Amino acid sequence: MSQVVTGGAGYIGGHLVDKLLDLGKEVISIDDLSFGNYINPKSRFFRTDLRVTFPKVEECDTVFHLAANPDVRTSMENIEDHFERDVKVSLNALEMARVSDCKFFIFFSSSTVYGEAPVPTSEDVETRPISNYGLFKLMGEQMVKFYSDNYGLKAVSLRLANITGGRVSHGVVIDFIKKLLRNPNELEILGNGKQRKSYLYVEDLIDAILLLQNKSIDKYNFYNVGNEDWITVEEIAQIVEDKMNLRPVHRYLDSGDGRGWKGDVRFMLLDISKIKALGWKPKLSSKEVVLRATEDALRLLNYAKS
Structure with missing residues (x-):
């Protein structure tokens, strides 16, 4: 079949x-x-x-x-x-x-x-x-x-x-890495950085x-x-910067009410008890996911810390 x-x-x-x-x-x-x-x-x-x-x-x-x-x-x-x-x-x-x-x-x-x-x-x-x-x-x-x-x-x-993770080609982790590769001294963040998601x-x-x-x-x-916890955009930026050994200045582009773009959901955390009742739960926390995804992406880019 x-x-x-x-x-x-x-x-x-x-x-x-x-x-x-x-x-x-x-x-x-x-x-x-x-x-x-x-x-x-x-x-x-x-x-x-x-x-x-x-x-x-x-x-x-x-x-x-x-x-x-x-x-x-x-x-x-x-x-x-x-x-x-x-x-x-x-x-x-x-x-x-x-x-x-x-x-x-x-x-x-x-x-x-x-x-x-x-x-x-x-x-x-x-x-x-x-x-x-x-x-x-x-x-x-x-x-x-x-x-x-x-x-x-x-x-x-x-x-x-x-x-995210693995061969991911889009999303906030990839966006931050690409921006920092272009300009390691400044990181443009869509929204106010306080958006929190799973x-x-x-x-x-x-x-x-x-x-x-x-x-x-x-x-x-x-x-x-989804996951049982969440993480802010600022925290994601910090993880990426630590892995790239960079300390850029942050510049925020707020489209209104702290959103990164029109239609951006600022806060997202799902109740996953329904699928957990079937015997599944995530192995990694949101922070661990972002850390692993950053390592995956940098490995694929053959990025080495200076």
């Missing part, structure tokens, strides 16, 4: 493809290479623009749907592109699962569906996204539930905290995904997947 990973050349998708192959699974990776170019040669790779078309998959077991535009900030500007890549692509991924008689569909949603909610935020909290990214992820969840209700597709949605290491996420694939028994359900 085939395991299908849309967005399989991307960050999380690439890690998931690797893990599934390590477990001896037959893996089909689908990607148009817009936001990643990682191709594991042991997988069957289809370069496909899911906005336009999708393959029919023989003997399909699970579709892991990750294909999307991952940039929350640009969703407030490039609205049509995000709609196509986040909503239209999700519809076509569901259609692929339906016509291929796939047994299970795992949708990768986001904590941004909640907007600025009370923390820690449980799955029972009303969803009120403040970015198009969060809005389109919520629309994806609704489509997944609709297909589950009307076409008998077993499905689950994962509302993710910030995922971070999960990518390997912990992969463990959660596999657990839900094996233990989720409901026709449709959704789970928060």
Whole structure:
């Protein structure tokens, strides 16, 4: 039975493809290479623009749907592109699962569906996204539930905290490193630095995904997947600076109310008791995640302290 990973050349998708192959699974990776170019040669790779078309998959077991535009900030500007890549692509991924008689569909949603909610935020909290990214992820969840209700597709949605580490190519850690490589004397920080969010290491996420694939028994359900603590942007900057042995001056770009950009959720901490009840919990704290992610990124860049 085939395991299908849309967005399989991307960050999380690439890690998931690797893990599934390590477990001896037959893996089909689908990607148009817009936001990643990682191709594991042991997988069957289809370069496909899911906005336009999708393959029919023989003997399909699970579709892991990750294909999307991952940039929350640009969703407030490039609205049509995000709609196509986040909503239209999700519809076509569901259609692929339906016509291929796939047994299970795992949708990768986001904590941004909640907007600025009370923390820690449980799955029972009303969803009120403040970015198009969060809005389109919520629309994806609704489509997944609709297909589950009307076409008998077993499905689950994962509302993710910030995922980092490994081959991560975007996010605050990478942003800070790139800025400091360009100018080691000054660090531009989006927002006021007091934003506080939860971070999960990518390997912990992969463990959660596999657990839900094996233990989720409901026709449709959704789970928060994140950490049990959080960390400020200033603390992240300090970790990166320590690892690079730099002491830059901080310059803040505040788009209003301490936000880094329009649609930025300033405070995010998920209640993960629902998935913990199934037997999963993160191995690393948010601070340990950021530290490990910084080390991973600097190692890939072959960065040596001066």
